[in-house]
Amino acid sequence: MSRRLATGLLALALPFVASAQQVWSFEASLDGKPIGQHVFTLEGQDGAARSLRSEARFDVKLLGITVYRYRHQAQERWQGDCLKSLTADTDDNGDKLAVRLEPGDPLLAGCAMSFAYWNRAILRQRELLNAQTGKLEPVRIEQLPAANIDVRGQSVEAQRWRIVALKQRIELWYDGSGRWVGLDGTLEGGKLLSYRLR
Known part of the structure; x- marks a missing residue:
């Protein structure tokens, strides 16, 4: 294969490779004060097998001293809009939680979905799986009036939805x-608690 042909094929393939991964990197704040970040990385294509990795790191400080620490890592496997497996580890200020749900687990029966905010299909659900606790939570979802939000320093008109869960x-x-x-x-x-896309 000639170098020119290989370069051309690689150039054609790159957009497809790039589109197979989406990243949402959010700055997290508590009452307007930055406390950390939450990053979501989705690999795969819509309607096919997808993998989501998320990692949150929050530190709440008072007078320079950390008074609250939160760490969360999760790995989710999806087939289309259906959650197929979930592995999550959380350290909620010293309280450690671990969730392990494999294919065939009763909690994943049918077409279960987690609080997968990146996937607008959750807006049609009546219950969502909490990745931190491993429990299904009944939810009520309401559309709110559109409003502006700051995204990367720009004011953007956005659609808003509210999820009302137990707590x-x-x-x-x-x-x-x-x-x-x-x-x-x-x-x-x-x-x-606020997240804003960086």
Whole structure:
């Protein structure tokens, strides 16, 4: 194979390889103060086998001293819009949680979905799997009026949705192309956890 032909084939293949991976990197803040990041990496194509890796690292400080620490790593395997397996490890300020769900687990029967904010198909669900606890949670999902959100320093008009679960209320923000760009969640005590796409 000639070098020119190989270079041409590689140039044609690169867009397909690049489109097979999506990354959402969010800055996380608590009541407007930065506390860390949450990064989601999705590999695979819509309608086919996909793999999602997520990693969150939060440190809440008071007078320079860490008063709360959160670490979460998860690996999800999807077939189309159906969750097929989940492995997650969480350190919630010293409380350690581990979830291991393999294909065939009753929690994954039918077409289960996690709180996979990147996938707008969750907006049609009545229950979602909590990756931190490994439990199915009943949810109510409502569309909210469109509003503007800052994304990478630009004001963007976004569609908003609210997920109401047993212990939390989460607002999701999607830009005009349907890309997930933000999250606001009210925590116990009324604190506001926000994600903004970087």
